[in-house]
Amino acid sequence: MKREIYMDYAATTFVKPEVLAEMNPYFTENFGNPSSVYYISRKTKMAIAKAREGISKIINANKDEIFFTSGGSEADNWAIKGVALANKNRGRHIITTKIEHHAVLNTCRYLENHGFKVSYLSVDKFGKIDLQELENLITKDTILVSVMFANNEIGTIEPISDIGKICRKKGVLFHTDAVQAVGNVPIDVQSMNIDLLSMASHKFYGPKGMGALYIKRGTKIDSLIHGGSQERGRRAGTENIAGIVGMSKALEIAASNMDEERKRLIYLRDKLIDGLLKIPYASLNGDRTCRLPGNVNISFEFVDGEIMVMSLDREGIYVSTGSACSAGAVEPSHVLTAIGLSEKEAKSSLRLTLGAKTTEDDVDYVIKVLSRRVSDFRKSNKRWNERSH
Numbered sequence: 001m002k003r004e005i006y007m008d009y010a011a012t013t014f015v016k017p018e019v020l021a022e023m024n025p026y027f028t029e030n031f032g033n034p035s036s037v038y039y040i041s042r043k044t045k046m047a048i049a050k051a052r053e054g055i056s057k058i059i060n061a062n063k064d065e066i067f068f069t070s071g072g073s074e075a076d077n078w079a080i081k082g083v084a085l086a087n088k089n090r091g092r093h094i095i096t097t098k099i100e101h102h103a104v105l106n107t108c109r110y111l112e113n114h115g116f117k118v119s120y121l122s123v124d125k126f127g128k129i130d131l132q133e134l135e136n137l138i139t140k141d142t143i144l145v146s147v148m149f150a151n152n153e154i155g156t157i158e159p160i161s162d163i164g165k166i167c168r169k170k171g172v173l174f175h176t177d178a179v180q181a182v183g184n185v186p187i188d189v190q191s192m193n194i195d196l197l198s199m200a201s202h203k204f205y206g207p208k209g210m211g212a213l214y215i216k217r218g219t220k221i222d223s224l225i226h227g228g229s230q231e232r233g234r235r236a237g238t239e240n241i242a243g244i245v246g247m248s249k250a251l252e253i254a255a256s257n258m259d260e261e262r263k264r265l266i267y268l269r270d271k272l273i274d275g276l277l278k279i280p281y282a283s284l285n286g287d288r289t290c291r292l293p294g295n296v297n298i299s300f301e302f303v304d305g306e307i308m309v310m311s312l313d314r315e316g317i318y319v320s321t322g323s324a325c326s327a328g329a330v331e332p333s334h335v336l337t338a339i340g341l342s343e344k345e346a347k348s349s350l351r352l353t354l355g356a357k358t359t360e361d362d363v364d365y366v367i368k369v370l371s372r373r374v375s376d377f378r379k380s381n382k383r384w385n386e387r388s389h
């Protein structure tokens with residue numbers, strides 16, 4: 001059998017067998033609508049309550065502050081549009097960053113077409129925002145700051161506690177897209193002064209199409225999905241019970257061995273980075289240490305990222321050029337250009353993200369194959385051959 005190595009855990013993960021086992025009964029025998037009153041419905045209602053409580057504890061929230069959604073994109077849309085609509089009489093200015101996921105960026109663009117003003121914070125060469133720039137940008141008109149917890153392309157972890165402190169001091173709401181961070185790094189919404197936080201189950205070994213938005217008690221926010229009174233009247237629609245139970249189980253597993261798994265992934269990540277940086281004219285994108293445990297993003301001069309992804313695919317190695325959402329698009333990554341890469345440099349980068357099934361053997365193998373592939377690719381490149389090395 002052909003060897004297959006999946007190194008795209010930032011795009012999505014498989015569902016862990018223990019998670020699937022927990023979900024299964026909620027497709028078959030425990031199918032009752034939680035809004036009904038008979039026994040099988042009470043069982044599903046109780047399962048949802050238990051999941052909500054479990055998830056809330058892991059980020060140090062209260063159980064009534066967790067609202068289930070159809071994923072990370074819906075949570076981001078809800079946080080930003082919901083706060084904008086509910087607070088538009090107080091102000092119409094939103095601050096975000098240039099390196100957000102498109103679920104945040106395109107939501108902000110939409111609001112710009114509807115009378116809101118959005119400022120996009122720049123980042124340094126490691127992908128970090130400037131706290132002073134943030135503080136200077138906040139005016140009386142500012143209602144919301146939205147900065148991602150950790151970047152999905154380069155893995156940089158933002159100074160969330162400092163951002164939270166500034167927002168609290170200035171009296172503006174703070175939303176963070178924590179889709180890449182939840183389950184990978186410790187999060188405490190209270191000590192970090194976070195008002196709204198988005199998560200997505202399929203990034204931590206739960207099912208796809210399932211997410212949640214944490215909304216701090218007392219936060220003024222409108223609903224986006226109107227209908228029945230599910231989620232305490234704030235997000236209508238019959239609950240995805242199996243999804244909710246699965247997400248909760250997946251997060252429980254992630255939290256229970258987070259320290260251990262984080263150490264293991266950091267070791268593998270650093271080994272992969274060191275191995276790939278031995279390739280001539282290779283450079284790391286993002287911060288060397290303040291980065292997600294499983295994220296590697298490297299540019300290889302004179303190599304086309306898209307062609308490399310397809311070439312590795314034929315070897316059974318699955319990696320990405322950036323975010324899955326923009327793969328296939330001809331545009332260079334907005335994240336890589338924001339950290340100062342030229343269009344050419346941005347298009348010569350690869351993202352390799354490690355996770356639960358990654359072994360040291362996989363890392364060694366990928367270093368070997370990639371070194372050979374990069375070298376072969378360059379040999380067929382006229383500009384490379386004309387240059388003296």
Ligand SMILES: *Cc1c(COP(=O)(O)O)cnc(C)c1O
Binds near residue numbers: 103178201209
């Ligand atoms: C994956 C991802 C999203 C989107 O989540 P979905 O559940 O796929 O809608 C949003 N933000 C970040 C940072 C992501 O990595």
